[in-house]
Amino acid sequence: MxxxxxxxxxxxxxxxxxxxxxxxxxxxxxxxxxxxxxxxxxxxxxxxxxxxxxxxxxxxxxxxxxxxxxxxxxxxxxADPGLAEVLDEIAVLRRLELFGGELACAHATADEIAHIARLAEAVARDHATGDRLDVFDLDMEMHRAIVAAGHNPALARTHGEYLARLWRIRFLSASTRTDAERVLHDHRGMIEALVARDAARMLAHIDSHFDGLTRNVATHFRTEGRERPGGMAEDGP
Amino acid sequence: MxxxxxxxxxxxxxxxxxxxxxxxxxxxxxxxxxxxxxxxxxxxxxxxxxxxxxxxxxxxxxxxxxxxxxxxxxxxxxADPGLAEVLDEIAVLRRLELFGGELACAHATADEIAHIARLAEAVARDHATGDRLDVFDLDMEMHRAIVAAGHNPALARTHGEYLARLWRIRFLSASTRTDAERVLHDHRGMIEALVARDAARMLAHIDSHFDGLTRNVATHFRTEGRERPGGMAEDGP
DNA sequence: CTCGGACAAATGGTATACCAGAATCATGCG
DNA sequence: CGCATGATTCTGGTATACCATTTGTCCGAG
Incomplete structure (x- = not known):
């Protein structure tokens, strides 16, 4: 990287x-x-x-x-970021990915779109099998591919950094299956928007995607984790 | 940093x-x-x-x-980035700063706005004196302060990285004085938008600012520099 | 005179030794 | 028995020595 x-x-x-x-x-x-x-x-x-x-x-x-x-x-x-830090980073990631989606709609090649569609299909397929980790990896790869299709290396690099930084918390907070259908719907919508070069629709789906992510992360911090960034959780008596 | x-x-x-x-x-x-x-x-x-x-x-x-x-x-x-790389980075910087400006309109404190206004005044004042380097430093500091006023540390950090990365090329391409009035106009507009919490207006001025920057950089590469990133310019015959 | 190869100098990559500050624990005093 | 305090150990920071690869150069063959 x-x-x-x-x-x-x-x-x-x-x-x-x-x-x-x-x-x-x-x-x-x-x-x-x-x-x-x-x-x-x-x-x-x-x-x-x-x-x-x-x-x-x-x-x-x-x-x-x-x-x-x-x-x-x-x-x-x-690092053990608190809710506030994570939400800040997600907000930046959202903007980066929105920009990437916009660029992708303008500059993605047919091959790249096909590749993205393949990844989306893989996500949907593996989602049925129930292996959360694989699904998650594929999902991330797809988002990375979308931004990469914008042909802005600097953007792709920074976007990739934020993806990596948020990998763990995204994974941890993705446990809720309730919004799985919405995620897949967003993916389908992104592909359709991409082939139609419909940036507005693409942005809407990305926004929806991130709304869900934000919700999941907030829920995760509210229920599972304690929100303080200090985190001396290693040596309990 | x-x-x-x-x-x-x-x-x-x-x-x-x-x-x-x-x-x-x-x-x-x-x-x-x-x-x-x-x-x-x-x-x-x-x-x-x-x-x-x-x-x-x-x-x-x-x-x-x-x-x-x-x-x-x-x-x-x-590093010796070519025009394409620089334009890509500027495009990302623009999005980051747009986001920062939006956040600043929502969350900036009175003190922060005052600080930004002070920096803008300093830019205008030093601009009259004609010292390009000082003006440029102050200008960068002001943009940094605007993003910082959005209270998103992650955004501020990434924005700062792009600012640093583009420092030299921005400085080199800022030689044209023709658009100086527009820059100062944008600055005034940003401050006004900030005190009015008018995000739309803020974004418009930031966009204008970056349009000018993009223009300057393109001109710089077209006239002064040769665009190939290879750049073995050290040892002439 | 030009080209090719081998040798030598240079340079980044890694391992290790040494140093300074911090955390920890023992000890002794209150 | 508790706490302050000092010595010890631990840990990151830095300097240095060593190694592998590259590169520049020089000599010789064609």
Whole structure:
């Protein structure tokens, strides 16, 4: 995401900082490294079989992405954003994706539209199977593809960063199945809008999509989580 | 910008990576390090009186900001974006600032509005004196303040990143004085819109502002620069 | 004279040693 | 028994040494 010479390469050397960042990112997003847990350089360096230097670099990358929080002279910790922060980020993501959708309606190629449609179909299909994680991954990939179809690399990059930053909370808050039908409806609508080059309709569906997301996240924080960002949830007596 | 415990602190230790990044950033943006010039770690580390490690970190920060380009196993180089890239980034910046202006109209405090108005006045005043660099700095600060008044830290952060990334090209392309009156007019309009909480008017002025910026940048690339991003402009015969 | 290859210098990448500040815990005093 | 205080340990920050790859150069063959 930061720099990649070959986008589809599965990273030849797993000790490279980018690969380390990818691995740590995955561990954070999947909850293996829960929010608030410290990232001690020596421990994780040894665990991943590398020196502190590349691990340090990987941590900085994640810090830039907002997944970990750096504190001067103290261990970096996995970020634990509160409701307000998450809603702010979602609001920005919404604007970025709205812009992306608009651009996509104007500049998407037929191939790109087909690809997006394929992803949407995959989402709908896997949704029936009930595997939430796959559905979620595909959904994210589809949104990424839509923005990518706008042919604005800078926008795609920033949008991707926000997607990554919000991955975990989106996943956690996506448990409610009640709005599944609306999501699929939005997806169908986006595809239709895309093939029709109907930007207004596209924007409406994206808005609807994000309204649902915002609702889910708010519900998630209200019920499950406690909203304070402090989050010292590691060592209960 | 990336992480700062005390926003107003002038950086106590000038050898800290953030300070190094700031210094290198300034050197890049002011043209001391022209686009395309390599950043050799050892040379610059010695020049700035630090080891390679912190300098390396600073370079990574700048790479994330898009000011330098990292190449595997090769010296990082000062980025030299082409017209297309710059226009893409400006388009994103425009959307971010539009969103910020909208939020500012809704949530800005009286103090914040006053601060923004002060900055606008300073821009107008210094504009009369003719010092382009000061005017430009103040102008950027004002735009930053507007977005900050929207009270969305994530938005402010991303907006700030794009501002920094576009600093140099904005400065270079701002040479034309013909549209100075329009800029000041837009500024006045923004302030009025802000005090009136008139989002529509605010957005119109921001749009106008960015139309002018886009025009200037396009002109700059058409006349002065050659548009290819390759940019091996260092060693003439 | 030109082109090709091999050697040498340079440079980014990584590992490691060292340093300074912070957190923690033991200890002793109130 | 509780709390302040100092020593110890832990941890991030920095400097440095080492390695792998690249690149520039020089020599020689054609």
């Amino acid at each position: 930061t720099q990649n010479p070959v986008p589809d390469a599965p990273d030849s050397d797993p000790t490279r900082p980018t690969a380390l960042a990818r691995r740590l990112r995955r561990e954070i997003l999947t909850g293996v490294l829960p929010p608030g847990s410290p990232i001690k350089e020596r421990d994780h360096a040894e665990r991943l079989g590398v020196s502190r230097t590349p691990l340090r670099e990987a941590v900085r990358v994640l810090a830039q992405e907002g997944l970990v929080t750096l504190r001067p002279l103290r261990s970096p910790v996995v | 990336t992480q700062n415990p005390v926003p107003d602190a002038p950086d106590s230790d000038p050898t800290r990576p953030t300070a190094l990044a700031r210094r290198l950033r300034r050197e890049i943006l002011t043209g001391v390090l022209p686009p395309g010039s390599p950043i050799k770690e050892r040379d610059h580390a010695e020049r700035l009186g630090v080891s390679r490690t912190p300098l390396r970190e600073a370079v990574r920060v700048l790479a994330q900001e898009g000011l330098v380009t990292l190449r595997p196993l090769r010296s990082p180089v000062v």
